[in-house]
Each structure stands twice: as C-alpha cells, then as structure tokens.
Amino acid sequence: MTDAHFTPAMISRRAALALPLGLATLRAAHAAPEPARGGTMVMIVHPEPSTLAHYAVSAGNIPMIATQVYEGLLTYDWDSKPQPNLAKSWDVAADGKSITFKLQTGVTFHNGAAFTSADVQYSFMEILKKFHPTAPVVLAELTAVETPDAETAIFRLANPAPYIMKALAARDLPIMCKSVFEGTDVMTNPTANKPIGTGPFKFVQWERGQFVRLDRNDKYWKPGLPYLNRIVARFIPDAATRSAAMETGEAHFAGYSAVNYADVARMKTNPILDTTTKGYEMTPALSVLELNSHQPHLDKKEVRQAIAYAIDRTFIRDNVMFGFGQPATGPLSRLFTASGLYTDAVRRFDVPDRLEIANKLLDGAGAPRGADGVRFALHLEVNSFGEQWLRQAEYLKQALAQVGIAVTLRSEDTATWLRRVYTDYDYDISEPFLSQGIDPVVGLNRQYLSSQIRKGVTFVNNSFYSNPEIDRLLGEGRTEIDPVKRGAIYQKVQQILVEDSPLIWLVDVQYVSIFNRKLHNHTTGPLGTYQAFETAWLEK
Amino acid sequence: MRLLRYLGHRLLLAVPVILGIVVLNFFLIHLAPGDAASVLAGESGAATPEYMALLRHKFGLDQPLSTQFYVYLLNMAHFDLGYSFRNDSPVVGLILDRLGPTLLLMLTAFVVALICGTLLGLVAATGRRTWRDPVISVISLIAYATPGFWLGLMMIVVFAIRLAWLPTSGLDTVGADNEGWDEVVDIARHMVMPALSLSLFYLAVYARVMRASVLEQTGMDYVVTARAKGQTEIRVMLGHVLRNALLPVVTMAGVQAGNLIGGSIVVETVFGWPGIGTLAFNALQSRDLNLLLGIFFVSACLVVVVNLVVDLIYVSLDPRIER
Numbered sequence: 001m002t003d004a005h006f007t008p009a010m011i012s013r014r015a016a017l018a019l020p021l022g023l024a025t026l027r028a029a030h031a032a033p034e035p036a037r038g039g040t041m042v043m044i045v046h047p048e049p050s051t052l053a054h055y056a057v058s059a060g061n062i063p064m065i066a067t068q069v070y071e072g073l074l075t076y077d078w079d080s081k082p083q084p085n086l087a088k089s090w091d092v093a094a095d096g097k098s099i100t101f102k103l104q105t106g107v108t109f110h111n112g113a114a115f116t117s118a119d120v121q122y123s124f125m126e127i128l129k130k131f132h133p134t135a136p137v138v139l140a141e142l143t144a145v146e147t148p149d150a151e152t153a154i155f156r157l158a159n160p161a162p163y164i165m166k167a168l169a170a171r172d173l174p175i176m177c178k179s180v181f182e183g184t185d186v187m188t189n190p191t192a193n194k195p196i197g198t199g200p201f202k203f204v205q206w207e208r209g210q211f212v213r214l215d216r217n218d219k220y221w222k223p224g225l226p227y228l229n230r231i232v233a234r235f236i237p238d239a240a241t242r243s244a245a246m247e248t249g250e251a252h253f254a255g256y257s258a259v260n261y262a263d264v265a266r267m268k269t270n271p272i273l274d275t276t277t278k279g280y281e282m283t284p285a286l287s288v289l290e291l292n293s294h295q296p297h298l299d300k301k302e303v304r305q306a307i308a309y310a311i312d313r314t315f316i317r318d319n320v321m322f323g324f325g326q327p328a329t330g331p332l333s334r335l336f337t338a339s340g341l342y343t344d345a346v347r348r349f350d351v352p353d354r355l356e357i358a359n360k361l362l363d364g365a366g367a368p369r370g371a372d373g374v375r376f377a378l379h380l381e382v383n384s385f386g387e388q389w390l391r392q393a394e395y396l397k398q399a400l401a402q403v404g405i406a407v408t409l410r411s412e413d414t415a416t417w418l419r420r421v422y423t424d425y426d427y428d429i430s431e432p433f434l435s436q437g438i439d440p441v442v443g444l445n446r447q448y449l450s451s452q453i454r455k456g457v458t459f460v461n462n463s464f465y466s467n468p469e470i471d472r473l474l475g476e477g478r479t480e481i482d483p484v485k486r487g488a489i490y491q492k493v494q495q496i497l498v499e500d501s502p503l504i505w506l507v508d509v510q511y512v513s514i515f516n517r518k519l520h521n522h523t524t525g526p527l528g529t530y531q532a533f534e535t536a537w538l539e540k
Numbered sequence: 541m542r543l544l545r546y547l548g549h550r551l552l553l554a555v556p557v558i559l560g561i562v563v564l565n566f567f568l569i570h571l572a573p574g575d576a577a578s579v580l581a582g583e584s585g586a587a588t589p590e591y592m593a594l595l596r597h598k599f600g601l602d603q604p605l606s607t608q609f610y611v612y613l614l615n616m617a618h619f620d621l622g623y624s625f626r627n628d629s630p631v632v633g634l635i636l637d638r639l640g641p642t643l644l645l646m647l648t649a650f651v652v653a654l655i656c657g658t659l660l661g662l663v664a665a666t667g668r669r670t671w672r673d674p675v676i677s678v679i680s681l682i683a684y685a686t687p688g689f690w691l692g693l694m695m696i697v698v699f700a701i702r703l704a705w706l707p708t709s710g711l712d713t714v715g716a717d718n719e720g721w722d723e724v725v726d727i728a729r730h731m732v733m734p735a736l737s738l739s740l741f742y743l744a745v746y747a748r749v750m751r752a753s754v755l756e757q758t759g760m761d762y763v764v765t766a767r768a769k770g771q772t773e774i775r776v777m778l779g780h781v782l783r784n785a786l787l788p789v790v791t792m793a794g795v796q797a798g799n800l801i802g803g804s805i806v807v808e809t810v811f812g813w814p815g816i817g818t819l820a821f822n823a824l825q826s827r828d829l830n831l832l833l834g835i836f837f838v839s840a841c842l843v844v845v846v847n848l849v850v851d852l853i854y855v856s857l858d859p860r861i862e863r
Binding site: 051236 | 579591592598627693700812819827
C-alpha cells in the first residue's frame with residue numbers, strides 16, 4: 001500500500017527491462033520521469049455532490065471537485081505543517097491572538113478579478129464565519145480580518161485558537177471572490193454550482209447524474225502548472241460499475257474509498273492499477289457505537305465497558321474493513337500521534353480474557369443471565385451509508401450474544417435513522433462513522449461536552465454524556481497554545497473518556513485510493529484527494 | 541373528427557388524475573420522518589443548531605404545513621415546479637436534464653422489447669412441434685427470471701472488462717468532444733447494455749403473451765375461413781392473425797410503459813445512466829421535496845401521455861374500440 005513510485009514490484013520490473021540495455025538506460029529508468037503536459041484525467045467521485053457550494057456545505061464529496069477550483073491561504077506538507085499557498089508567509093503573534101498573512105501578488109480569479117486582502121476579509125467574515133457548518137467551532141474566536149494593504153490580512157482573535165492554523169487549506173476554508181458575492185444572498189448565489197476561484201482548474205460544466213468538467217486555468221499563478229488539460233469527475237452510482245470503470249482504464253483515479261474495500265484486493269492484481277493509503281493523514285475518522293445512556297442498563301458504566309470488552313475490533317478491521325484501518329483505542333484517531341495529542345495509555349479492551357471480564361462486569365451490574373442465557377435485549381440502528389455497516393452490525397449482534405446481550409438490528413434510510421437517533425432519541429445503540437476534523441476541538445467537543453446535548457442536531461452528544469471535568473478540560477484544550485501542555489490535557493481527556501465509555505470506539509478508519517499507473521504525482525500531501533491536482537500528469 | 545373528440549375527452553379526464561396525484565403526493569411525502577436539513581447536516585458531518593435553523597428557514601421548513609401547501613399550489617398554478625435547495629437549482633432544469641436520456645433509453649428498450657418479443661412469440665407459435673418453440677420458451681423463461689441488475693453486471697464483466705468491446709457506463713465518453721455522427725455512435729455504444737438489460741424482461745413477457753395469443757387466434761373460425769380460401773400460411777399469419785393477436789400485447793405494453801419510467805432505477809444505477817429514476821431515488825433519500833414532487837408531476841404526465849398513445853394504437857388496430 002505505497003505510492004506508485006516506490007512500489008518494489010515496479011522498480012524491479014523497470015530494472016529488469018533496463019538490464020540488457022546497459023547502465024545508461026538503468027540510470028534513466030531510475031531518474032524521476034519528466035512530467036508530460038496535456039490529457040484528460042477522469043476521476044470517480046462518489047456519491048455525486050448535491051451542490052458545489054463548498055463554502056456553505058461540508059459534505060465529503062464536494063472538496064474533491066471544489067479544491068481544484070478554490071484555493072486556501074495555506075497548504076500542508078507530509079508532516080501536516082503549514083506551507084504557503086495564497087498566503088506566501090504568516091506570523092502568529094506570541095499571545096496567539098493575531099495572525100498576519102502576507103498574500104501572493106499577481107493572482108487572479110477565474111473571472112479576471114485580482115485577488116487581494118479584501119477577498120480574504122470578505123470570505124472569512126461575510127461567507128465562512130456566517131455560513132460554513134464548522135465555523136461556530138473553528139472560527140468562533142475570529143473577531144475581525146484587518147486589511148492594512150492589498151497584500152496583508154491580519155486575523156484578530158478573541159482568544160488563542162491554535163487549531164485555526166490547521167484549517168486554512170482549501171478543503172476547510174476556501175477563498176472566494178468578493179465581487180462575485182458582494183450584494184447578493186450568499187445562500188442563493190449563482191456560483192454555488194458554478195464555482196469561481198483562483199485554483200489550477202476552472203469550472204466548465206456540470207451534467208447532473210454524469211460528470212463535472214474542469215478545464216486548465218491557463219492564467220494560473222504558479223508558473224508552468226497545472227500539467228493536465230482537463231479533469232473530469234464522473235459519477236457512477238453502482239459500486240461494481242465504479243470498479244469496472246477503473247479496471248477498463250476509463251477512469252484514472254478513485255479516491256476516498258469510492259471503490260469498495262471488498263474490490264480493492266482484486267484491483268491490486270490488475271497490472272494497470274495500483275493503490276495507496278496515503279493522502280488521508282489530515283482526514284481522521286472513527287467508526288463508533290453511540291450508546292443512549294437514558295436507556296436501562298446503558299446508564300451503567302460497567303455495562304458500557306462490558307460491551308466494549310465483548311467486541312473484537314481486530315475482527316471488524318479484518319473482515320468488515322478488509323484489513324484497512326487500525327483497531328481504535330479511544331476517542332482520538334492515531335493520526336493525532338504526530339501532534340502529541342493521541343495516547344494509547346488508556347483502559348485497554350483488547351485483553352485476552354476480555355470475555356470473562358465482560359461477563360463479570362455484567363453480573364456485577366445486576367444484569368444476570370436468564371434461563372435462556374440472555375441478560376437483556378437492545379436495538380442496534382444500522383448505519384445507512386453503505387453495505388459494510390450492515391456487515392458490522394451483523395458481527396456486533398453475534399459478539400454481544402456471546403455475553404448474553406440480545407441485539408435486534410434495525411435498518412432505515414438516512415433521514416429516518418438520523419431523526420430517530422438525534423431528534424427522537426428513540427434508540428439504544430447506533431453505529432455512526434464520525435469524521436474527527438482537523439483538531440480535537442472539532443471531533444471531541446461536539447461529542448462529549450455536556451453543552452452539546454442538542455436535540456435535533458446530527459452527530460453531537462446524543463449519549464447524554466455529562467462530566468464536569470471533561471467540560472473543563474476540553475475548555476482548557478481549546479485555548480492552550482503550548483503544544484506539550486495541550487497534549488497532556490487531551491491525553492487526560494482520553495483516559496477519562498475510555499474509563500467512562502460513553503461511546504464504544506471501533507476502528508480508526510483508513511481510506512484507500514485506486515489509481516491508474518499512467519497517472520503520476522496525484523497524491524502530493526496529507527490532504528490527498530482534497531487538494532488540487534496541479535502537479536498531477538498523465539503518461540501518454 | 542371523432543378521433544379528435546375522443547382525444548379531447550381523454551385529455552380532460554387526465555387533468556383531475558394529475559391533480560389528484562400531485563395533492564396526494566404532497567401529503568404522503570410529509571408523512572416520511574426526517575427532513576432535508578437533517579440529511580444535509582448529516583452529510584456535512586458537523587452541524588450546529590444555528591446552521592440547521594438557517595437551513596430549515598432557507599428551505600421553508602419552518603413554515604406550517606398548510607402554508608407550505610398553499611405556496612406549492614400557487615407555484616403549480618403558475619407552472620412553476622419550484623427550487624431544489626439541496627441542488628441549488630430550479631427543479632425544471634434538473635428534470636429536463638434527465639428527461640432526454642430517460643426517454644431515449646426507455647423508448648429504445650420499449651421498441652426493442654416490443655418488436656423482438658412479438659416476433660419471437662410469433663415464431664414460437666407457428667413453430668409448435670418443431671425445435672423453435674421449446675428453444676424460444678426456455679430463453680424467454682430465463683430472461684423473465686433473470687434480475688436486470690445481475691444481467692447488467694454480468695454484461696459489464698464480459699463485454700466491457702473481458703472483451704473491451706463496450707464502455708462500462710455513462711451516457712457518452714466524457715471529454716471526448718465528439719460531434720455529429722461520432723457522438724451518435726458513441727451514445728449508441730453506451731446504450732447497448734443498459735437498453736438490453738432493461739428490455740430483456742419485457743421482451744420475454746411479450747414473447748410469452750404473443751405466443752399464447754397467436755395460438756388462441758389460429759383456432760378461430762376466420763382463420764379456418766382464410767385457409768379454406770387457399771391463402772398461404774404467411775398471408776394468414778401477417779394479414780389476419782397478427783393484427784388480432786397483437787391486442788393483448790399492446791394492452792400489456794401500455795401498462796408496462798409506466799413501469800419503464802420508474803423501474804429503470806436499477807439499470808440506471810448499474811450503468812451510471814443519468815435518468816429520472818436515480819434522480820427520484822436520490823431526492824427521496826435526501827427528502828428533497830420540491831424535486832420529488834416535480835418528478836412525480838412529470839412522470840404522471842408521461843404515463844398519461846403513454847397511455848393515450850397506447851389507446852390510439854389500440855383504436856387503429858381494432859376500430860370497434862372507439863366510441
């Protein structure tokens with residue numbers, strides 16, 4: 001599962017070809033191939049986005065297209081450290097309460113308007129802060145963007161907000177053109193589905209149900225880029241057909257697990273295809289079980305821990321996720337290891353005698369087995385976002401039966417499921433898939449703060465978890481700018497949460513990209529599919 | 541003149557039918573739990589109460605149902621199908637985009653099924669006690685019993701992946717910029733598999749109905765008379781039996797034309813065909829009510845028109861039916 005250029009099989013094949021031709025050819029074979037210009041890259045995006053209003057909707061299928069058109073102030077290197085993009089340099093004040101950005105000059109939007117600090121100010125204060133779904137968390141501290149001159153934008157923050165510097169890529173906070181939006185209603189702006197940005201590709205056409213076509217921006221500000229003439233994002237509803245389109249070479253790239261995990265093994269044996277799990281380092285996500293602590297039995301910590309012990313996460317990883325991902329240890333993804341926030345020094349549920357412990361905990365919690373071996377019965381709400389979740393639910397039913405909990409599965413469509421779980425609270429266990437955002441302030445706060453018990457809001461605290469110490473720690477973590485102190489806060493948070501087990505954490509999700517070997521330089525950073533294919537090129 | 545009056549009468553009858561469908565659908569849809577805002581917020585992965593309130597206000601979901609109904613009727617009276625907030629575009633445009641491909645696929649499948657089914661039925665019926673009848677019966681039984689999506693997937697494996705004769709999916713080759721005749725050929729190549737998998741089931745149905753119908757007619761007195769006149773077997777079949785035997789097939793076809801509009805969802809999904817079926821399915825999943833109502837309205841109109849056409853064919857086949 002590595003990038004094409006480092007696949008041993010490929011090197012040895014090249015070497016084998018080169019051998020009879022002598023040393024010169026061998027040297028050429030190992031040199032980086034020269035990028036070719038032109039060509040149309042076809043990528044599969046699934047499901048088809050409903051809108052391209054990237055500034056107001058944060059659904060995961062939009063940025064694959066939108067980040068080709070819109071750019072952010074920053075981009076990130078493989079260590080998730082900020083790199084210049086529309087901002088060529090930046091300076092965070094010592095007190096963490098202001099950030100000064102120096103902007104690139106000579107950048108124009110696709111409509112010809114020049115890019116200046118006024119666009120940054122307007123994008124953040126008038127569009128993103130007011131309409132972006134995560135703004136109330138990520139931009140809560142942003143009070144003003146000052147523009148002393150056309151090349152300088154100064155962010156003013158009410159309190160330090162260390163996570164903002166991680167959220168300035170096009171995926172999270174794109175820059176729009178002020179003159180396109182000024183004086184219009186942002187929510188019904190005509191560029192919602194005809195985006196205008198500064199990016200390497202211009203929006204041309206969206207044939208609903210078929211494709212979005214993006215053409216090369218000939219006036220792109222990065223000299224010589226992009227290499228591709230055109231990107232076509234195709235929409236194919238059926239999973240088997242998506243795989244077939246990759247196998248026949250009709251499509252060159254399928255990111256974000258657009259190809260089912262079940263098909264990936266077959267793809268690997270296809271000589272024209274290769275796979276990579278790179279490019280998802282800034283897209284942490286966990287599959288979890290939410291437990292409704294207002295239901296009998298689930299209100300007891302011991303019962304929740306017993307459920308956590310009863311589940312074999314490695315089995316789920318191997319059989320439901322087809323070997324992709326890692327068994328989860330707690331509420332944070334391992335992708336937060338580099339930033340010092342993640343810890344696995346928590347209560348571990350993957351011990352050898354986990355079933356005995358689970359049974360003992362349940363006995364102690366006043367839930368003895370009945371004559372039929374059943375302690376009590378629960379309903380499990382099946383995640384509606386794909387077949388694999390039904391498979392996971394079927395495993396969970398078996399796993400919990402081992403410790404005497406009878407589980408009934410209930411499958412409903414998305415709208416009904418979300419309403420039952422987040423509005424009516426008429427559920428025992430739900431198995432959602434939670435994206436964690438760029439920082440724990442996104443992923444942890446909404447799930448575990450007592451203030452996030454909000455009826456009718458999806459993917460917030462619906463387990464009714466309320467712990468004053470967690471509330472306090474998460475509040476501290478939000479504004480702490482010293483990375484070491486911040487790490488200690490979140491490690492403490494993980495230990496407490498795992499002990500309380502308001503949720504059960506199953507798998508650190510790992511996405512996978514399938515690509516045609518003719519396509520090069522497609523995955524160039526931790527945002528992978530969520531950043532522009534400006535240096536990607538197609539072999540002739 | 542009589543035909544025109546008949547047509548006018550039928551069209552007049554269609555108005556309350558369509559109106560009834562529209563009103564009924566409006567209230568039926570509102571019985572479904574969940575709303576567009578929660579689905580949209582769900583897909584976003586993160587949402588705040590402020591964001592969801594903003595969405596509900598924008599979609600008009602914070603209005604009472606009676607107000608929503610009034611606004612809807614008012615729009616319909618102006619032939620305005622409304623705005624799909626989820627898709628950020630007017631409903632009419634979304635539907636018109638899909639109508640062309642839907643009709644193209646539907647009509648092709650319909651014509652193929654009708655012509656081939658009728659011919660096969662005729663061949664089977666006239667070839668009783670030869671190898672033709674059992675072979676055709678077995679083939680039509682298999683086609684009848686095979687699910688369309690499975691057939692579609694198998695065709696993709698064989699014809700797209702293994703043999704590489706046909707493209708896997710889509711309406712045309714994206715980015716090829718074909719023009720004129722090239723574009724027609726390109727679309728036709730893309731349509732072979734979806735049209736076949738959509739038509740095969742109906743083809744089998746028509747073949748079986750036609751076979752039974754022809755057998756029934758050949759025992760009639762007028763056929764004996766025709767034979768007694770000394771007409772050749774082919775003339776008896778084409779001149780006398782065919783026309784009468786077609787009536788049950790046309791009846792069947794009229795009923796199934798409606799199914800083809802909605803029933804193509806599966807085939808559309810497998811082949812990534814941009815049709816109305818998947819649009820409706822997605823609209824339902826995401827509770828995009830304006831779009832869904834618009835689709836219901838358009839498909840109701842389509843079914844009414846198709847039924848009218850079938851009735852006219854009926855009349856021309858059997859003038860006794862017209863009153």
